Amino acid sequence: MSIPGLGQLLPQPTTSTTRIVALKRLSEWRFDASRSSSTGVKVRLISGTAERDGTELALNKTYTFVRTKSKILTWSGCTLEISGESQDYVTDFPVAEDSPMVSYLNLHFELQAQRKAAANATRRNRPGPRVMVCGPQNSGKTSLVRMLAALSTKMGGQPLVANLDPGEGLLSLPGTVSAAVFGNVMDIEEPAGGFGVGSTPSSGPSAVPVKLPIVYYFGREKVQDDVALWKDLTSKLASSVRAKFSEDDEVRSAGLVLDTPVATTNQSDIDSLVHAAREFAVNIVVVLGSARIESTLQQILGQEKTSSGEPISVIMLDQSEGVAARDNDFVKSIREASIKEYFFGDSKRTLSPSTQSVSFDDVAIFKTPDEEGYETPPVGQVLEPAEITAGMSHWTLAVMDASVNDPPETIRQAPVIGFIAVADVDEDRRRLKILSPVTSRLGNKPLVWGRWPEPYINLLG
C-alpha cells in the first residue's frame, strides 16, 4: 500500500514502545492517535525545534495527543521521543524546499509585510491583511489557518481568526460560526490544536490563556442546509470583525485569517465563498489544492477591489499530502467529545456544570418551523416557539444574547452567550432538567433548538 507523501519512512505499526525519531530539516512526523487508548501518544522534543501547526513545542516537555490526527513539523531538524500508541510515519522530501510548508511560510512573510505596512500607515483605518483560506474537503484549510494565526502571534501579533464552517466549531460547539482574537500561545495538546472549546472561558482554569469568541448559532451542519441564514450570520460576524478592527489598532493591523466550509466548484459553494470574501473585505484568497476553484474565484474576485480599494489576490497553493481523511465515526466522536468537554472539562481541567430544574413556563425555546407539509423547505424562515416534549432530551440548546420578547428575527441572529443541555424532560410535571456550565438562571434569555448536532448521549448518565 502506498503512503501519501514523498520519501517517507514506512509507517510504524501501532506500538506502545518508547522510541527516538530523528527528523531532518523540513520534514514531518505524521501521526494518527485517533484510535489509541485514553492515554494517547506522548511526544517529547529532545533537541532542535519543532511545531504543531505553527506553535512550537517546548524542549523536554511531554505532550500527550489523544483523538488527534496531525503532524509535528521541523524547519531545521529535531529529535523526538515518542511513546504510547499511534500509527505514524516520517516524511521527508527529497528536495526539502518541495514541502508545501515552504509556500505556507512564504505566505506568512507576505502577511507580515502587510501587517507592518498597516501598523505604520498614517491612515489609521488601513487594516492589515484579510486572508481567506478555502478548498475542497480535507485540503488542510483549518491546519493552514491555525498555522498562520500561530505564526502571527509568535511575532507578537493579535490576529482575528474566524470560522465559517458550521461543521466544526472554532472555540465553540459545532453548528456555529465564530471569531476570536488570538493574541497568545495555543494549546497544541487539544485535539483541535487550540481551536477547541477547552480554550474558552466557560471551561474554567486553563494552562494557556483563554480566548473570548463571538459566536453565532447556525444549528445545522452544512451551509446548504440553510444558505440564507448562513449568509446572514456571515454578515453579522463580518460586522463584529469590522467593529473589533475599528476599536483595536493591534488587531486591525494584524488582520484576519478566515476558515471556510468545504467547497466544490458548484455554483452555490462559489457564491457562498464570494459572499464571505466581500463581507469580510478579504484581500487575499488562498485556494488549497484545486485549480478549478482558484480559476473560478479568480474570474469573479480577481476583477474586484475591496471596500478600501485594494486589489484582491487569488492564489493557489499545494495541499499537503499528509492531510488525514477523517471518517464519519471519528468526526462524530470528536464532536461528542467537544460537547462533553464544554460541560465537564477534560483530563486537565474538570468542570462542575450546574443541574437546574425549570418549569416549562419559565423557559422560552424557539426552533425553525418543521419542514413537513411544505413543498419547499422553509429555509431562512424565522423561528417559532417550540413545544417542549421528551424528544428534546439530550439536545444542546443555544442561549441567545437577546430577550424572549424580541422579534424572532432578532433572536435568530443574536450572538450566543453559551449552551445548555437538556438532561431530562418530565412531561407530566411539566419540568425540564437542564445542565448549564454556569450556576446563574436563564432569566429572560431565549433558547434556540437547532437541528444539528444530533442529541448527545445522556450527559448525566
Ligand SMILES: Nc1ncnc2c1ncn2[C@@H]1O[C@H](COP(=O)(O)OP(=O)(O)OP(=O)(O)O)[C@@H](O)[C@H]1O
Ligand atoms: N501534513 C499533515 N500530516 C498529518 N496530518 C495532517 C497534515 N495536515 C493536516 N493534517 C490533519 O488532517 C486532518 C484534516 O486537516 P484540516 O482540518 O486542516 O483539513 P480541512 O480541509 O480543514 O478539513 P475539512 O474539509 O473537514 O474542513 C486534521 O486532523 C489535521 O490535523
